[in-house]
Amino acid sequence: MFNLKQINSQESLDDPNLDIEIRKKIFLELDSSNQKLFVYYFFLLYFSKFLKKNFEKGESVKILELGSGSGGLAREMLKRFSKEYKIDYYIYDLDPGILEWAQSNCRKKGFECKTILADKNKMGNFQKDEFDVIISLHTLHHVHPFSVLEELFTNAVLGARKGLFFVDFHRRFGHLFFVKILSFFSLFSSSLLLDGKKSLERAYSLEEFKKITDRFKLIFEFKLFFWNPYVIIQCSKHDQ
Ligand SMILES: C[S@@+](CC[C@H](N)C(=O)[O-])C[C@H]1O[C@@H](n2cnc3c(N)ncnc32)[C@H](O)[C@@H]1O
Numbered sequence: 109m110f111n112l113k114q115i116n117s118q119e120s121l122d123d124p125n126l127d128i129e130i131r132k133k134i135f136l137e138l139d140s141s142n143q144k145l146f147v148y149y150f151f152l153l154y155f156s157k158f159l160k161k162n163f164e165k166g167e168s169v170k171i172l173e174l175g176s177g178s179g180g181l182a183r184e185m186l187k188r189f190s191k192e193y194k195i196d197y198y199i200y201d202l203d204p205g206i207l208e209w210a211q212s213n214c215r216k217k218g219f220e221c222k223t224i225l226a227d228k229n230k231m232g233n234f235q236k237d238e239f240d241v242i243i244s245l246h247t248l249h250h251v252h253p254f255s256v257l258e259e260l261f262t263n264a265v266l267g268a269r270k271g272l273f274f275v276d277f278h279r280r281f282g283h284l285f286f287v288k289i290l291s292f293f294s295l296f297s298s299s300l301l302l303d304g305k306k307s308l309e310r311a312y313s314l315e316e317f318k319k320i321t322d323r324f325k326l327i328f329e330f331k332l333f334f335w336n337p338y339v340i341i342q343c344s345k346h347d348q
Pocket of ligand 1: 121122138139142174175176177178180181200201202203226227228229231244245246247250251
């Protein structure tokens with residue numbers, strides 16, 4: 109079984125010293141685990157409610173996805189919503205090689221997205237209302253230190269005309285139990301499980317997220333699940 113006592117450090121996915129082909133392999137595993145564990149399914153389920161609340165059917169929706177990895181979420185989003193809405197989709201990540209690869213992964217499945225290269229030390233430098241919605245999956249816990257996460261929220265609130273929709277882990281009591289269960293069933297490789305463990309250790313607590321969101325004159329909703337360590341953080345500017 110996977111050893112939970114391995115050292116705590118940065119995830120392999122963020123490690124610029126790790127060969128890009130190895131990172132691509134881990135990203136593809138993550139994409140496959142997102143499918144197997146219904147992570148995309150639940151993201152799309154809750155995001156469809158967010159879309160219904162904020163947009164009319166057939167309306168244009170300009171979406172920016174922060175930390176797009178393999179482009180798996182982009183593919184699923186475009187597959188699910190392109191018929192109902194006019195989706196203009198942008199992926200945003202740190203490595204130009206990974207971004208191009210993610211874009212080509214989407215193209216291979218018949219979906220088009222545009223790329224924006226991120227700057228590791230300056231999380232998002234968006235124009236006011238540049239996008240309709242800014243989203244992310246499994247990305248917030250990669251954004252350290254805390255001051256950069258604060259900067260990310262400030263820039264995303266500015267850059268998103270209609271709102272934000274983030275899905276991530278949050279750090280709470282017993283959070284590593286989740287990885288232990290996954291490792292028990294041997295569903296994933298040890299490198300993905302190790303990244304999962306590091307992710308849960310680096311995840312922000314609910315209190316930390318609230319410390320940031322309380323500073324805005326906007327209502328942020330938090331949805332938690334007792335059976336897993338995910339949190340959905342959403343804000344519809346329209347309501348307020
Ligand atoms: C765990 S992966 C998530 C990939 C994808 N969203 C998924 O769930 O399969 C986190 C992603 O965030 C990206 N990332 C980390 N820090 C970032 C930053 N400061 N700006 C943009 N992207 C960043 C990483 O390169 C990586 O692609």
